[in-house]
Amino acid sequence: MVIGTSPPRRDGMDKLTGRSLYADDLRPSGVWYGATVRSSRAHARILGVRRAEGFDWSNVVLVTADDIPGLNVVSLMTDDQPVLADGIVRHVTEPIALVAAPTREHALAAAQHVVVEYEDLPALFDPLAAEGHELRIFGEDNVFKRIRIEHGVRTDATAHLIRGRYTTGLQEQLYIEPQSMLAELRADGGITLTGSMQCPYYIDRAVKRMLGHDRVNVAQAVTGGGFGGKEEYPSILACHATLLAIAARRPVKITYRRDEDLRATTKRHPAVIDLVTMVTARGQLLELHGRVWMDGGAYHTLSTVVLSRAMLHLQGPYRWPYASLHGTVVATHTPPNGAFRGFGAPQAQWAMERHMDRIARHMRLDPLVLRRENLFVHGDVSVTGQTLQNPGAFAVLEAAERAAAAPVNPKRVRPGVVGAEMRSGRGLALAWHGCGFTGNGEAKIRGKVALELRGRDVAVLSSSTDIGQGTETIFPMIVAQTLGIDMERVFNTAHDTGLVPDSGPTVASRTAMVVGGTCEKAAQRLLRHLRELHGEGDFDALAARAEAAGGLVRVEETYEVNTNVEWNPDTYQGDAYPCYGWSCVIVDLRVDLDTGEVLYDRVVTATDVGKALSPVLAAGQIEGGTLQALGWATQEEVVLDKQGCMRNDRLTNYIIPTALDGPEMITELVEIPYEGGPFGAKGIGEIPMDAPAAAVAQAIEAACGAVLDSLPMTPERVFAAMEAR
Template sequence: MTTAALGTQQGIGTSPQRPDGTLKVTGEFAFSSDLWADRMLWGATLRSPHPRARIVRVDITGAVATTGVHAVLTAADVPGAKRYGLEDRDQPVLAIDQVRYAGEPVAIVAADHPETARRACAAIVVEYEPLPPITDPVAAIDSADTVHDRGNLLRHVPIRKGDQSVTAPVVVTGEYEVGMQDQAFLGPESGLAIPAEDGGVDLFIATQWLHGDLDQVADCLGLPASKVRLSLAGVGGAFGGREDVSMQVHACMLALHTGRPVKMVYSREESFHGHVHRHPARMWYEHGADTDGRLVYVKARIVLDGGAYASTSKAVVANATTLGVGPYTVDNVLVDGYAVYTNNPPCGAMRGFGAVQACFAYESQMDKLAAALGMDPVDVRTRNAIAPGDTMPTGQVVRGPAPVADLLDRVRAAPQPPDRGGDLRELPGGVANTTHGEGVRRGVGYGVGIKNVGFSEGFDDYSTARVRLEVVGGEPAAVVHTAAAEVGQGLVTVQAQIVRTELGVDQVTVATADTTIGSAGSSSASRQTYVTGGAVKAACAAVRRELGRRIGRDDFALQGGKLVTGEGELIADLADVLGDVPVEETVEWRHRPTTPLDPLTGQGDAHVQYAFAAHRATVDVDVELGLVRVVEIVTAQDVGRALHPQSVRGQIAGGTAQGLGLAVMEEIQVDGGLIRNPSFTDYLIPTILDVPPMRIDVLELGDPDAPYGLRGVGEPPTISSTPAIVAAIRAATGLALNRVPVRPEHLTGT
C-alpha cells in the first residue's frame, strides 16, 4: 500500500499551542485537587512517627466518636490483598503489625470536613514499641538485622566484560555520594473515589500509570478489574513520583465503606512522606587508562538506598549498573550494583532513574583522569566516546546514531558568556549584597551522559491506541483514545499531531485517558512519545487501510479532508467515503524486544534505545562565602526527530534545571530515618532567579528503529547537567567535591 497523508499546518515537526497551556497559565485548569462531587467526604491518613516500630495496639474509639466522622479504617478492614507494589507486593495498604519508615500509613479516616478528618486522625491512639532503625545501606547489605524477613538485599546486578585482571599505567579512584532528591512536583497527591451502583468504584486520580494502579487497587479491594475504573485527573507534575500508588486504595476503601464519594488531598508535608524519592547513592570507582587517555578498564561498586519498600529499586539499580560506565567504549568492565532495604523513606523512580547517580560518579572520574594525564577534559571524553556499532558493558551493540563526540564538541565550541559586570545581580548572593566580587572565581565544566529509553530487560513494553475517523458537522474529524498519562510533557498535543499528519484532518480530539482502553504503560522512561506515539501511528495506518478497502485502491494520499492521487488529483471527499459508517481501529504496538540480563555476567540486550546529552556549565563561586551562581549552561542533545520542537526545548530546559537543583540545592535531609525538611521552605528547588540563560542545540539524527526516527527526550538533560555544574565549581575552587548537592560548607571548610 502506498497511502500517505500530506499533513496539516499542525502536524509533526510543528509547535501548535498546547490545549492545556492557556488554562494552566490563567489558573483555570482543573487539577485533581479541584475535583468535587455531591455528598463528598474528605479522607485523611494517620502516619507513623517512627522509622521502625512494632504496633502494640490501635485504639480508634476517640476517632469514631468524633462528630462528622463516617469511617475509621485500619489494616483489618482491607478487603482484598493486604500489600501492593509495582514490582514486589511488599508494601502494606495500612501497617499490619509494624511500621518500617516514618510516615507509613497506619489508619485512614473519612469525615464531612477535611479538618474534622485530621482531628479524628489525631484522636487515634497507637501504642508503638520503637526499634533501632536500619539507616546505613552499606552496612545493611550483610546485616543480620533485617527490614524484611527475606533480608536487606533487594537486588545485586553484576556486570562482567573482558579481562577482570587487566592493569593500566594510569589509574584514578574516587568515592562519590548523591543525596536524596525529591521530585518536587507542584501539585501534591490527590484524587476522588466514587462508589458505583455495580458494587465497584470509579477513581479519578493524578497518576503516571493508570493500568499499573488498576492492577494493584483491584487486588487490594478484592474486586475484579472490571469493577474498578480509573480516569486520569489533571496532573500537577510527576517526574517519577506518581508511578507508585499513594492514596488510591485508601480513597477507594473509604468510598466503598461509606457509600459516598471520598476526596483525598495531601498537604505539602504529607506529600514528602507519601511518595518515593530519588535513591541516595554511595559509589566507589576505579578507572584505568593508557598514557594516551584511552580507557583500559572500569571497576565500580554502586549502592542505592531503596528505603523501606521495593518500589522500582530493582529496575533503578539495573539502570545505574548497566549505564554505570557512561557513554564510553571500554573493553574491560567490572561493576556491581546493589539495591538495599533500609528504614529510610522509600525510594523509586525519578527523572533519570539510576543513570543520574552513576553519571555524577563516572563524569567526576573522567575529570580526574584528564587531570592525571594533563589532558583537556573534553578531549579525554571524545577519545573514548561510544559510537554506532560499539558494545556497551552488557555486550549490547549500540544501534543508530550515537553522537557523543559531536555533542561534546558542540558545547565546547559555543561562545563563552561575557565576564561579569558590576551589577550585583550578576554576583553570587545577588541583591543581598553579600559580596562585591573580592572572592569570586569563575569555572567551566563539562558533562555527558547516557540514558536508556523505554522499559528494559524483557519487559513486555507496549501501548494501546484507538483512532476513530468520522464525519462531524459535515467535516471529517478524528478521535484518539489511549490510557497514556499526560503529566505536563505535552503528550496530548503530540497524539493529535500524529493523527493530523497520518490522516490529513485538522479536527482531532484526544479523549480522556482511562482504563476502558488497553494499557499504555507508564509515563516514565522517556517512553510515551516512542511507544504511545507508535501505537497512534499504527492505529492511523489501520484506518488508512480500511479507507483503501472502501475505495478499492491503495495508492492514495490524504490531504485536507480529501483522498487524492500521488499527483494531487481528487479521488473522493473523505466525508463521502466515511458516510454514516465511521472507521475505528484499535492497535497494540510494541517496540523491538529486549532480553533479561544474565544474572552472573550482566550480559544481554537489555535496552530498547539509548539517548545522549552533553552540557557545559559556567559558574561564579565566592570561595570565601561558599555561594554559587550558575552563569550559563550550554547543552546539546540528539532527539532523533523533534515532533513538537518547542516542547522538546522545554523538556531539555526543564530537565537541566532539575539537574541544577541536585547539583547545588536539593536534598531531603534524613536523620535517623526521619525527614527533617518536608517543606518548600526548607527543601529548596530552583526558581527563575537560579536558572541561568541556556543555549540549547537540538540535533535530529533519526533512529531507524523508532517511529519518525524519534528519540526519548525528557531524562538525558537531568543526567549530565549535574556533573557539568559540579565540574565547573571544582574548576573555580580547586576542591574535590565528591558529593552532591554541593553545600556552602563544602566550599569554605566550615
C-alpha cells in the same frame, strides 16, 4: 507538515486561564475528605489502634487493615508493601489507619486523635550496613536486587590504577501539585478513581487486587507535574481513598498537605559508588571496576529497576574494553524511594563524570581531551555487548561547544552579593540515556493505542498521560501527520481505564518514542482499514464514506519491539535499550569565595533528540530537567531525623531553584534519527537530568579549585572543599 513545528499546546489556554481541573479542584456533591494516620516510628510492632476519648467521632469514619476486602498489598512488582500496616511498621510515615470527615480540617483533627500504641523495635538506617544484617527487612539478606555485569578481556598493558568514591543524596520530585485522589462509588458497586497520576493502569491493577473484584476504573485529572513521583505512589492514595469511600458510602478525596507529601512520598535513591579504573598514560580507558550501593528504603517499589538503569549507564558514554560491575540495592527502615526522572542513571553518571575528572587530574590530562579519546563512536560495543549505531556523543559535544563559544551575556549575569569575592568557572559533562524500557520490557508490556473515527475526526485512545510534557499535543501531531490531515481534527480522549487500552506507563522517556510510534502505526492501520472498507482515496474521502456508512470505525495497534540482539536479563548482556539519547552540558557559574555559594550564569545543553517533534516542547523538557538537575547539584538536600523522617519538610527549607537561581539557558537540539521512533524521535524526558551536576562540579573546580565528589554541593560543602585544598 506539523511535525517539526511547534503548535501551541492543546491544554495550554485552559491552563493559562485557570479552567483546567486538577484533582483537588474536583468537589462532587457530598464529598468527604480523607487523612492518613502515619507511623511516628521507624520500626515497631503495633499493639493497638484506637479512637482517643474526648473527640467527637460521630461524623468520622475510621479504616484499618482489617477493613481491606482483598489483598493488603500495594500491587506493583513485589507484594511486600501493605496498603495499611498490619501488625508491624517498617518506616516512619508508614500509613496505619485512615479517617474521613466532611471537611479537611475535621479529617486532619480526627487523624491526630487516633492513638497508636507501639512496641519499638531496633531499626536499620545505614544502607552499607543493611546487606546481610541480622535485622530482617526484606527477604533473607535485605537485598532487593544484585546485578553483575562482566564484559570484555582484562588488559596486560601497563596502566595507572585510579580509584574514587562518589555519593548522591535523596532528592524530592517536588511536583508543585501535591498528591491528590478522588474515589467515587459507582452505581454497579464499583469504584471510579480520578486523580493526579502518571500511570492509570498501575492504579487500576492495585485497586482491583485490593478489592478482590474488577469493577474499577481510573481516570487522570489534569496533573500538576510528576517527574516519577506520580508513577507508583498514587496507587497508595487510590487504595486509601477507595477504602474510605466504601466505609463512608460517599465520595472521598485525599489531598496531601505539602509537609505530608514531603515526609511520606518517594524520593530519588541515594547512592554510594566506588570506581576503580585502569588507564594508559595517554589516557586510554582499559578497565572499569564498579561497585554501586543504593538505598531502596523499607519496601521494594521499583528499586530493582532503578538499580538496573544505574548499572547500565555506569560506564557513561565511553568505551571500556573490560568492565566488572556489581550493584546492590538494599532495604533500610526509611520511607521507600522510588521513581524519579533519570531512574538511577543520573547517580551513575555523576560518578563516572567525576571519575573522568579524577583521572584527568591524576594523569595531568585535559579532561576534555580524555573524554574525546574515549567517547563512543559508531560500532563501539557497550559493556552489555550492544553495538552502538550512530552514537551522538561527538555531535552533541561539538554542538554544545559551538553554542558556548558565544560570550555569556553580561546583562543576564546576576551581580551576586555586593562586594563578594567571586570566581568564575566553566564545566562540561557528557551523558547517554537509554530510551524506553530496558531490554525486553516493551515486549512484555505490549503497549496499545486505539484510534476511532468520530465523525470525520479522529480520537486517540491511550493511557499515556500528559503530566506537562505535552502528550495531548504530540499524539495528535503524529496521527495528523501520518493521515495527512489538519491537527485540529485529531484529539486525545480522557485517559480512563474504562475507555482506553493499556499503552504501558508514562515513564522511562518512552511516551513520545514508543507510544507515539504506536500512534503512527495505528494511523497507518486506520488508513489501510478504511481502504479495505471503502476503496481507494485520501483520508478525507475515506472518512466521508465511513461517516455516511455509519457504525464504529476503530483500530488498535500494539507496539512491536525493534532490537537486533535479544536481551538476557540473567547475564545482563544484549541490547539493553532500543536506542540512546546523548547530551553535553556546559555550565558557566561563579563561586562566592566567602560563602561557597554557587551562582549560575548560563547553561548550554546539546541533546540528541532523534527528531524534535515539537521543538518548543522538546526544549521545554530539556530546560526543565536541566534546572531540576542543577537543584540536585547544589541546592536540594533532604535532612533526616533519627527516625529517618524528613526534617526539612517545607518549601521554606527544602529549597528548589527559583527564577533567580535559574541561569540563562541555550538549548541545542541535535537530530540523529532513530528508525524505530516516530519520524525518528527518541526519548528525551530523562536525559537532561544526567549531565548537569557533573558539569557544575567541574566548573566549581575550575573556579576555585574545590573538588567535590558528593551531592548536593551545598555552600557549606563547597566552602569546606575550598578549605581542604
